[in-house]
Amino acid sequence: MSLIALCSAKGSPGTTTVALLLARELAQRLGRAGGVCLVDADPDGGDVAVRLGLDPVPGAGTLALAGRHGIDDGLLLAHSQRTASLPGVAVVAGVSGRAQQATLDWLVRPLADAAARSPLQLLVDLGRIAAGGPAGVLLDRAGEVLVVCRPDTASVVHTRSALVRLRGQGIAARAVVVARDERVAEEVSMALGYPVAGVVPLGHGGPFDFAGPRMPVATLRAEDRALQRAVGALAAFVIGESPGLVTPEVAVTEHAPDAVRLAAGRLHRRAGEER
Ligand SMILES: Nc1ncnc2c1ncn2[C@@H]1O[C@H](COP(=O)(O)OP(=O)(O)O)[C@@H](O)[C@H]1O
Ligand SMILES: [Mg+2]
Structure with missing residues (x-):
């Protein structure tokens, strides 16, 4: 099945939250048809396990060691953990920080190869992406790359x-916008000059705290229905059932839209003044 990579650039928190929400939603949708595996491959140190109240091992570190000559589903699942917070999702915990980042260098290629053969739906949380980082091969092979963005x-x-x-x-x-409501999606898409796959609303606690075995979707409060709808729409997009929120008709321009160019100029000037 396909590989979905989630990441962000500087200044856009929300990647792990979107990864958790999307993993839960996809597991529900896919049901018995296939499992979902969420791999925390954040080179700055993973926090998926912490958020879910899971142990740091087994995880990406042990998987990288065991799978350096190849990963199959059995090995992937043997190095994953299960939690009632995310039914149907096998979770591969992340490494503990930059010091263990080299481990991810070993992991990415066998993992990308495994994804191509596996019936599992693989989601990889790549954290903040930098040019030339270990994420390259996974981004290259992903069926969908989602970049989390805030509307600022x-x-x-x-x-x-x-x-x-x-x-x-x-x-x-494509971008996934973390914002108060969907109305910003078009605006952000225009400013980016790139399509937006979906919007994940900003919440206040509740569904964003996944620790503990108490997060079945059925218990989401009424005010969380918007979140459920939004994540449902994003899941429908990634499994090819919907064209996304703002479709690729939005011009992908070579030149930055004015608003972005002006803002970039301001940021660069400010960086210069601070030096
Ligand atoms: N949609 C959201 N609504 C409310 N809080 C959020 C949302 N997304 C992220 N957060 C909060 O922002 C912080 C960072 O989010 P996280 O998903 O861990 O970001 P990243 O993985 O990009 O570092 C967390 O405390 C999380 O609870
Ligand atoms: Mg994260």
């Missing part, structure tokens, strides 16, 4: 730079 100037500027860079590498990524 700095986030849009950095996200746009990442999207332009990815496109230069032949990777057609």
Whole structure:
């Protein structure tokens, strides 16, 4: 099945939250048809296990060691953990920080190969992506690359730079906007010059705290229905059932839209003044 990569540029928190929400939603949708495996491959140190109240091992570190000559589903699942917070999702915990980052270098290629053969739906949380980081091969092989963005100037500027860079590498990524409501999606898409796959609403606790075995979707409060709808729409997009929120008709321009260019100029000037 396909590989979905989730990441963000500088200044756009929300990647792990979107990964958790999407994993839960996909597991529900796919049901017995196939499992979902969420791999925490954040080079800055994973926090999926912490958020879910899981142990740090087994995880990406042990999987990388055991699978350096190849990973199959059995090995992937043997190095994953289960939690009632995310039914149907096998979770591969992340490494503990930059010091263990080299481990991920070993992991990415066998993992990308495994994804191509596996019936599992693989979601990989890549954290903040940097040019030339270990994520490259996974981004290259992903069926969908989602870049989390916030609807503020700095986030849009950095996200746009990442999207332009990815496109230069032949990777057609899309943004997922973390925002109060869906109305910003078109605006952000125009400012980015790139399509937006979905919007995940900003919440206040509740569904964003996954620790503990008490998060069945049925218990979401009424005010969380918007979140459920939004994540449902994003899941429908990634499994090819819907065209996404703002479709690729939005012009993907070579030149940054004015708003982004002006904002980028301001950011650069400010960086210069601070030096
Ligand atoms: N949609 C959201 N609504 C409310 N809080 C959020 C949302 N997304 C992220 N957060 C909060 O922001 C912080 C960082 O989120 P996280 O998903 O861990 O970001 P990242 O993985 O990009 O570092 C967390 O405390 C999380 O609870
Ligand atoms: Mg994270």
